[in-house]
Amino acid sequence: MKRFAMIAATSAAALSASALHAEPLKIGIIESLSGAQTSTGRLYANAVAYGVAQINAAGGFNGEPVEVIEYDNAGGAPDAANKFRQAVADGVDIIFQGASSAIAGQLTEDVRKHNLRNPGKEVMFINLGGEAMELTGEKCQFYHFRFTTTAPMRVNALVGAMKKSGDLGEKAYSINQNYSWGQDMQAAVQTAAANGGYEIVGEVLHDVNKIQDFAPFVARLKSAEPDTVFTGNWSNDLLLLMKATGDAGLNVKFATAYLDQPGNIANAGATSLGHYIANNYENAATDGAFAEDYKKATGHYPIFVEGHSAFAVGALQQALGTLDFKGGDINVTSIAQALENTTYETPVGPVSVRKEDHQTIRPVVVSKVVKNAKYPADGTDMGFETVEVIPGEQAIYPVQDSCKMQRPDS
Amino acid sequence: MEFAIISALNGVTYGLLLFMVSAGLTLIFGMMGVLNFAHASFYMLGAYVAYAVSSIFGFWTGVIVAPIVTGLIGMAVERFLLPKVHKHGHAHELLLTFGLALIIEELVKLFFGDFPVNYQMPASLRFSAFHIFGADYPFYRLFIGGVAVVMFTALWLLLTRTRTGIVVRAAERLPAMAEALGHNIPMVFMFVFGTGAALAGLAGAVAGAFYPTNPNMGLELGVIVFVVVVVGGLGSLKGSLLASLLIGLFSSFAVGLDWSLAKLLGLVGLGEWARSIGGLMTLELSSVSATIPFALMLIVLLVRPAGLMGERN
Numbered sequence: 254m255k256r257f258a259m260i261a262a263t264s265a266a267a268l269s270a271s272a273l274h275a276e277p278l279k280i281g282i283i284e285s286l287s288g289a290q291t292s293t294g295r296l297y298a299n300a301v302a303y304g305v306a307q308i309n310a311a312g313g314f315n316g317e318p319v320e321v322i323e324y325d326n327a328g329g330a331p332d333a334a335n336k337f338r339q340a341v342a343d344g345v346d347i348i349f350q351g352a353s354s355a356i357a358g359q360l361t362e363d364v365r366k367h368n369l370r371n372p373g374k375e376v377m378f379i380n381l382g383g384e385a386m387e388l389t390g391e392k393c394q395f396y397h398f399r400f401t402t403t404a405p406m407r408v409n410a411l412v413g414a415m416k417k418s419g420d421l422g423e424k425a426y427s428i429n430q431n432y433s434w435g436q437d438m439q440a441a442v443q444t445a446a447a448n449g450g451y452e453i454v455g456e457v458l459h460d461v462n463k464i465q466d467f468a469p470f471v472a473r474l475k476s477a478e479p480d481t482v483f484t485g486n487w488s489n490d491l492l493l494l495m496k497a498t499g500d501a502g503l504n505v506k507f508a509t510a511y512l513d514q515p516g517n518i519a520n521a522g523a524t525s526l527g528h529y530i531a532n533n534y535e536n537a538a539t540d541g542a543f544a545e546d547y548k549k550a551t552g553h554y555p556i557f558v559e560g561h562s563a564f565a566v567g568a569l570q571q572a573l574g575t576l577d578f579k580g581g582d583i584n585v586t587s588i589a590q591a592l593e594n595t596t597y598e599t600p601v602g603p604v605s606v607r608k609e610d611h612q613t614i615r616p617v618v619v620s621k622v623v624k625n626a627k628y629p630a631d632g633t634d635m636g637f638e639t640v641e642v643i644p645g646e647q648a649i650y651p652v653q654d655s656c657k658m659q660r661p662d663s
Numbered sequence: 664m665e666f667a668i669i670s671a672l673n674g675v676t677y678g679l680l681l682f683m684v685s686a687g688l689t690l691i692f693g694m695m696g697v698l699n700f701a702h703a704s705f706y707m708l709g710a711y712v713a714y715a716v717s718s719i720f721g722f723w724t725g726v727i728v729a730p731i732v733t734g735l736i737g738m739a740v741e742r743f744l745l746p747k748v749h750k751h752g753h754a755h756e757l758l759l760t761f762g763l764a765l766i767i768e769e770l771v772k773l774f775f776g777d778f779p780v781n782y783q784m785p786a787s788l789r790f791s792a793f794h795i796f797g798a799d800y801p802f803y804r805l806f807i808g809g810v811a812v813v814m815f816t817a818l819w820l821l822l823t824r825t826r827t828g829i830v831v832r833a834a835e836r837l838p839a840m841a842e843a844l845g846h847n848i849p850m851v852f853m854f855v856f857g858t859g860a861a862l863a864g865l866a867g868a869v870a871g872a873f874y875p876t877n878p879n880m881g882l883e884l885g886v887i888v889f890v891v892v893v894v895g896g897l898g899s900l901k902g903s904l905l906a907s908l909l910i911g912l913f914s915s916f917a918v919g920l921d922w923s924l925a926k927l928l929g930l931v932g933l934g935e936w937a938r939s940i941g942g943l944m945t946l947e948l949s950s951v952s953a954t955i956p957f958a959l960m961l962i963v964l965l966v967r968p969a970g971l972m973g974e975r976n
Binding site for chain 2: 287289291292295431457458459460462463464465466468469470471472473475476489492493496500501502503515516517519520522631632633
């Protein structure tokens with residue numbers, strides 16, 4: 254009996270203690286922090302940590318600092334699913350992830366199922382880098398938000414800007430990785446052909462980051478004699494392809510999506526000069542205020558995915574600013590609804606969420622590699638010069654028919 | 664014709680690169696029976712050491728220092744780590760070297776960062792060897808091939824034509840007898856392991872300047888190198904040369920061929936039907952070119968489990 258009284262007393266004390274402390278908002282980063290994609294995963298995690306530090310510097314949320322917990326998915330979907338369960342057990346409200354569409358696909362399904370089974374304890378997922386179309390197509394759902402571009406946005410921007418500057422040419426070649434993202438890129442290049450006034454002289458899909466020698470692909474590319482090569486390749490697949498093309502002395506322009514991945518410019522050297530990239534953000538396209546602030550906080554200018562990932566947290570911060578749970582329970586559905594209605598001003602233009610499929614309407618920056626750039630990449634004298642910033646309304650594509658979103662309010 | 668010549672050229676140079684990396688692994692397995700999972704890590708280590716040294720002392724110093732450093736590390740591994748698990752058999756050696764590979768990879772990330780480093784070939788080697796069918800052929804590819812050929816010749820002569828080679832082979836066949844004749848067997852094994860590691864280091868130093876030097880390079884090539892050694896016949900130097908060339912040529916030719924099952928069936932008039940099914944039927948050979956080495960390994964293991972030139976069946 255005495256023992257029961259003690260338990261009752263301690264639990265009462267615990268309860269009153271929790272009533273004194275408001276419930277903190279918990280953010281989980283489920284990212285590739287070990288394994289082959291560490292380099293990209295680490296950058297996403299950096300940017301989210303930076304963004305959350307901004308929220309906390311402004312007083313946090315719900316009367317408490319926002320907590321960030323990092324989970325290592327080791328670059329694979331099964332590990333990500335495990336880490337999602339752990340995050341739920343830890344009481345995480347919002348999940349961030351960026352590296353790999355496959356992992357994003359796993360997480361968005363996990364989130365959807367979790368929310369169906371646990372009404373009132375919803376979790377939302379902010380996708381920073383999974384660009385597969387199906388995430389806002391067949392798999393689209395209310396609690397998933399994509400804060401990055403997709404293949405059609407990048408390709409349309411590239412085609413528009415390169416055509417204007419006279420670098421597009423009439424013959425295009427598409428070489429991509431054989432999975433959802435690469436196939437999306439290939440389809441986008443086909444769709445944009447009529448608008449861009451080019452003919453597709455060759456298409457290749459190849460294994461993802463397994464190929465050591467790209468010379469045979471370059472031989473095949475050469476025989477098609479293209480002016481422009483569209484590729485969504487990233488990591489080794491882009492670097493090796495570009496180097497092999499440079500070594501063969503071919504005079505083609507590359508239209509890429511991931512040329513700004515750290516190490517690419519230094520490794521490809523002069524070969525990379527004149528090639529194009531379309532992405533979410535580039536320091537050179539702005540007045541530099543954000544870049545300086547980021548450098549002050551982290552020691553380096555924002556590179557690769559860091560810029561747009563920080564803006565995703567910025568948009569979240571703005572959404573949180575419209576809410577007040579008065580120190581009580583956090584309602585994730587309200588946060589998601591507030592985020593839907595948020596238009597966040599980034600240094601390259603406004604970013605807003607399209608309610609039908611939760612794709613963000615966002616500007617796309619097209620740049621090209623030049624010598625003596627304002628923000629040199631990888632410690633070289635080369636870097637990206639902005640060719641054009643395509644505004645969000647112009648870059649966006651129609652909602653996919655396959656998206657049938659179940660809204661909690663309907 | 665153009666396609667055949669270019670593909671053959673690309674295939675042979677890539678095959679020679681594969682041989683360069685797998686030579687050390689073959690040597691270590693053939694002479695000592697140790698399946699060294701960390702071999703590709705020595706390859707990566709070689710590239711990173713060469714990068715670090717060459718940024719101060721120039722490219723050639725890097726290429727010379729890298730194999731020495733990886734060789735010494737290899738010897739240390741053989742001397743201090745492997746004997747502890749040797750009595751437990753192959754599985755433990757494999758596990759030990761596997762762990763070592765993970766440690767080396769994380770250490771490299773710790774010291775050199777997650778991103779590819781800027782390890783470049785010197786400008787004096789960056790020129791095109793010849794112009795063929797409207798494209799330049801980089802000299803450095805021939806250089807890599809040349810180093811591999813020299814490596815094969817030197818190893819083969821060393822093992823078959825010199826006294827050292829006789830001692831090493833004796834140590835492998837009948838260690839007790841060789842020891843009774845006054846040869847220091849542990850020293851021989853340490854030397855062999857060191858040489859194997861040094862060869863991987865040299866391969867890394869040479870190839871790292873052509874392919875990007877990044878923390879994944881060991882992992883990426885490591886699997887293929889194992890395929891080479893298995894296809895060639897574990898421990899056979901000539902076998903791994905043959906297997907490397909085969910894999911290089913197969914991968915190179917596969918890329919240029921847009922063959923698919925649908926096209927094959929088209930020959931007997933079933934093309935339309937196959938295309939309507941899609942999926943596997945329309946999968947082009949070029950999109951699975953990286954899978955070819957594994958298919959080759961499967962076939963070789965089914966038909967000739969000892970590998971192309973393996974002795975033990």
